[in-house]
Amino acid sequence: MNRTFQTFVSGTRAGVPPTYEMLKEEHGVSVLGEPQSSAPLTTTVINIPTEISVPDHVVWSLFNTIFMNWCCLGFVAYAYSVKSRDRKMVGDMTGAQSYASTAKCLNIWALVLGIILNIGFIVGVVCMIIFLQV
Template sequence: MIKEEHEVAVLGAPQSQAPMTTTVINIPRETFVPDHIVWSLFNTIFMNWCCLGFVAFAYSVKSRDRKMVGDVVGAQSYASTAKCLNIWALVLGIFLTIGSIVLLVFVYLKAYQMALQVANNGGY
């Protein structure tokens, strides 16, 4: 053993009567706040009924800005609003798209039936 190591081994633990104090440093870890920007962009491009997708995209950008500044509470608030708007945009977009397709099919079927009637009656 080296001389210093031998001295430490012989001395042992410190023999102080004072209680040992510890210091705890809390380092705030980066909290994950989803900003839903990809979902908002999808709704803006494909499901933008009543401009809900665009508004959700604006709130997602605001959430990302708040997160970059370090305002976690503000980022969570904007992200929650963006999530709610995205849900409404998606549900409304799906229902209105399906409704439009069903309406279009019924209109084409009715037009086809009327064309067959006109053809069978000789033009009248």
């Protein structure tokens, strides 16, 4: 830093830190008064409905229809899932929830029965192979 710039920045006292003064600002508040139009104030309220998420279990029902379709429960669950999706598209959330609940119950039963019957089938085949070799 050159000497002229330092003198300009720090003032005449080069080695002493600058003193700071308390600045007092005056704030003025202007009163606007009454609105100039005599029309009554109106408010607008916009009600935004919250999105209610109703799962329709279509993918689960399709899986059960293709892979675990013992006693046709997967197909019936798929039909209820499609009905639930249709009700949701129409805007009937109560009907969609009812059909979705039925589809969920049928999917649970189809999955449990499918797993039990598939395991039973595999155990039966293994037992038949073992007994035929003896």
